[in-house]
Amino acid sequence: MTGFIARRVGHTVLVLFCVATVSFFIVRLAGDPVQQMLPPEATAEQEATLRASLGFDRPLLDQYVSYMTGLLRLDFGQSVFFHRPAFEVIAERLPMTVDLAVAAMVFTLAVAIPAGIVSAVRRGTATDTSVMASVLVGQSTPAFWVGILLILVFAVNLRWLPASGTGSPAHLVLPAITLGLYSAAMIARLLRSSLIDVLGEDYIRTARAKGLSGFKAVTSHGLRNASLPVVTVVGLEVGSLLGGAILTEQVFSWPGIGRLTVEAITYRDYPLMQATVLFLAAVFVVVNLIVDLSYAVLDPRVRLT
């Protein structure tokens, strides 16, 4: 296990190094922050002065080396538009992103686990069909549309919840539902199929034969064995929730990482683009590591070497 973790950490560093390198060069193909920053009536001379003061006139390799050495000191560079360290700009949005991701995940699991179990247990019945059909609707409606609909019903018409913004737990409800709906659908379907496989296994029959109730057999024997693929997907979903749910954040004016990423791209803010890409990569690498480790905990047959 220790050897496994050590190797994975080394692997992570390599992945992040590659991501940093590739993103450094790719963002520079997207355009120029100086051109976005200045109004169109700026003169060529004014543009050159600003470019020089930002250091973007230096040779590319030179800029790359100072970026990479900066990273070693955890210096992600200065955001061009926000005039502040890029790391600070991201760190500030992180708590809000985590709040929304956690709330959305809670909603997802609260819907997906019961839906998946009921469908699997009542496989082929009208209950199964209707649960899976409703789940499919959840998966196929886009977030910007569901979001607006929820706002119209619960904020504009019923006035139960705020339309957008932050500040209280009530502000979290609608965005969390909007965001969680898609993952809920996916996870419910996955849980259903994986549980159906498991419920056909001999050990479930044995458990039932021992006199275990149907409910107990499903929850304590079936669920645990059906959870491996589900945990993988939940892990990836947590990753993308933390990476920012751009559409949902947009509709509900939620100050998360997703909107920040879009802004960074719109402004062609090189340092901020690079930092958000690195952040996303780091989130996925860490989440994957946690998922792998959890396999060993969930299924003792899995050996991490």
Place this chain on the structure above:
Amino acid sequence: MTIARRDLFRMGGLAAAGLAAPGLLAACASTSSPASGEKAAAALRVSLASDATTLDPQKQGDLSSMNVLINVFDTITVRDTDDKLVGGLAERWESVDPRTWRFHLRQGVTFHNGEPCDAAAVAYSIERLIDPATRSPIVELRLVTKAKVVDDRTVDLITKEPDPILPAKLSLFGGVVVPPKYIKEKGEQAFAEHPVGTGPFTFESWQRDSQITLKANPGYWNGKPAVEQLTFRVMPDPSSSLAALQSGEVDVVTGLTPDAADQLGDAPGFKVVTAPGVRTFFVSLDTTEGPLKDKRVRQALNHALDVPTLIKSVLNGAAERTPTLIPRQAFGFDPAIQPFAHDLAKAKSLLAEAGQSGGFSLKMSASTADKDIAQAISGQLAAVGVKAEVSLLDPATFKGRLVSDNKKALGAMYYVGNSGWTMDASSNLQSFVRHDRRQSRWDNSRADELIDKEEQSVDPETRRKAFTELQNLLIDEAPFLYLYQVSILYAVSDKVRWKTNANGTLAMASAKLA
């Protein structure tokens, strides 16, 4: 479980019932009542399409930051609600010689921290703005080389070439005055996070990407604002900000598109206001090669366009026709100049004269934000056999190509807007006309001479004459397709009394709550 299922079904039902969410917006508006005073009466909440990038007024160049900061800072001159240039922090000004403007400052103005706003502060602000180390995106003061303190209340601005419209430029963010002592003591970063100005509101708090709160400045030199608290709420999605207006969470929503304004209509509780704006739109023509080299072809294309119909059908009437590039409010606009008449027969005969009766094809670029209007223009040109193939680019790419050194990067034609915020025709022409300017694709020695004249003379009459001749030349030579100046569309709750100026900025000092 059953609850979840019912919820999902309800979602499905709604999905079937309301495919057109914007339509629903209007429907809901008529059934729900306006906000029931859940907030203190003197608090005003305004939606912003994006967060401010920084609250240092000399380091920002985006509309959202400006909208917030215009309430915290004052400029040396200002535009009043009738768009007239009047004194701000300066009471009066005069041109001492062609390269020196002298400003006489208002007495007794202090910053929110008590620091005096004197000649030294003004000089510091100008010097800070033009220092490359500030990395300011504000470009208006490019001719200013020095700010000189004459006495406690008098400042001279020295320019390397004459700048006749410097006082007008100082009504924009180039003329903002910042507190020297505060910045030196607290540092640049602290100033950008907790700005201190002389303006009608004082800074209170900033939750990034969420909201910015300001408080009325009781000691404001121009009288304390009627609104006690001013909150800007960041709402990037237009539909959500309209929903927030309907649910009484915000009082003012600006930057509406004609479509959104039309769908919203005038529902109980708030109204949509159309105000004249100064942003002009036109199509740039590459006059250096191909069929557009011939001025008869360029005139023909202008005659082929039916601008009133474009305004009516694509912009829902929210624009006013401009004969050339200059908006009606700008100094130098000549009301005697007539726009091109829509005349297909004349267009066709001009094309025939130029040997282009068979028509031709070329590319017309536009930003994705202007896709509808670009397609409508292309459709109208097709009536005279000119095939303008619309090529859409995301706004950032479009802008990158617009300012690139390659003047052909956007093809033979592109649709573009220009805000002449100084309200002087000079700003509307500066980048597009003189042959050596960055966005000019027209080489006409008389036009160059006239530009030099209006840019270098401080005599208003000389300048006015130059502008009139330029406008006649622009009609005759037709190096652009002339379109319109767009109106500013915003929605306000019935409890708010407020009027925007032609800049469309959210200066809220004059706002009152009913």
